[in-house]
Amino acid sequence: MRSRIVWGTVDHWRKAPREHAFSYPVFSFAFDVDELSSLALAPRLMAYEKGAVFTVRSSDYLEGEGSLREKVERVLEQHGCHERPARITLITSPRYFGYVFNPVSFFACFDGQERVIGLITQVNNTFGETHVYPLVCPPSKMPAVWRFSKGFFVSPFFDMEGNYEVALESEGEHLSIRVDLHKEGERVFAANLVGEGKVLSRRQVFATLRKFPITSLLTMPRIHGQAMRLYFKAHANVYQRPDPTSSYTIRSKQNIIHRCRLALLSLLRRARGVLP
Secondary structure, three states: OOOEEEEEEEEEEEOOOOOEEEEEEEEEEEEEHHHHHHOEOOOOOEEEOOOOOEEEOHHHOOOOOOOHHHHHHHHHHHOOOOOOOOEEEEEEOOEEOOEOOOOEEEEEEEOOOOOEEEEEEEEEOOOOEEEEEEEEEEEEOOOEEEEEEOOOOOOOOOOOOOEEEEEEEEOOOEEEEEEEEEEOOEEEEEEEEEEEEEEOOHHHHHHHHHHOOOHHHHHHHHHHHHHHHHHHOOOOOOOOOOOOOOOOEEEOOOOHHHHHHHHHHHHHHHHHOOOO
């Protein structure tokens, strides 16, 4: 089995209005998409398209019909990569007792010589929206690096200006993905996901549950906790969320939590005196 569980950390850093950084221990899964259909680790422990403690559902990723491989191949084809990937790794957090919020998931795509040909990146914000960055490249050894303009509103403390640099530095036994945001040639934000990959097995899933029993449920509270620190301690500006204009942004159905966050964002902006 090529699928793995990754134990590691996620690190965030931003420069302004004052330097702010944090790091959390996390786990994620690196699924070989061709192994998903046969994924079954003990009754109701982990499953594909079925209810379990951990569940992977294809409807959570990308758009359109078909399997995850078919969706990924369609995106690659649409963006100039006509080579069928020999291997696709989905780096994500699956549903945990039916719940999931992934700030970002990656589809790392490789040719038959283990060279990178794409890193399809799916970003979810806390306003109920999803955006896909279809990153492709000529066959390349790692680290593979992409640079592109920001096209999606993620944090209310950053506007839509800037350019990303995303690097797939390693994958497999060691995972390392770096995301930097640059404005006017200067790095203003950095995020890193690093960890050690362990072959996916029932034993490792149980070990992960013992070590990280509620980590999957902490992502949203941690986001809100850091947002409050940025607003009240760092005095970061709050920007208005623009209406999505990119064809790669999927407007999801907003629930009461998303609508409350939008209302709170508006109140914070008015309190800070930021004009619409």
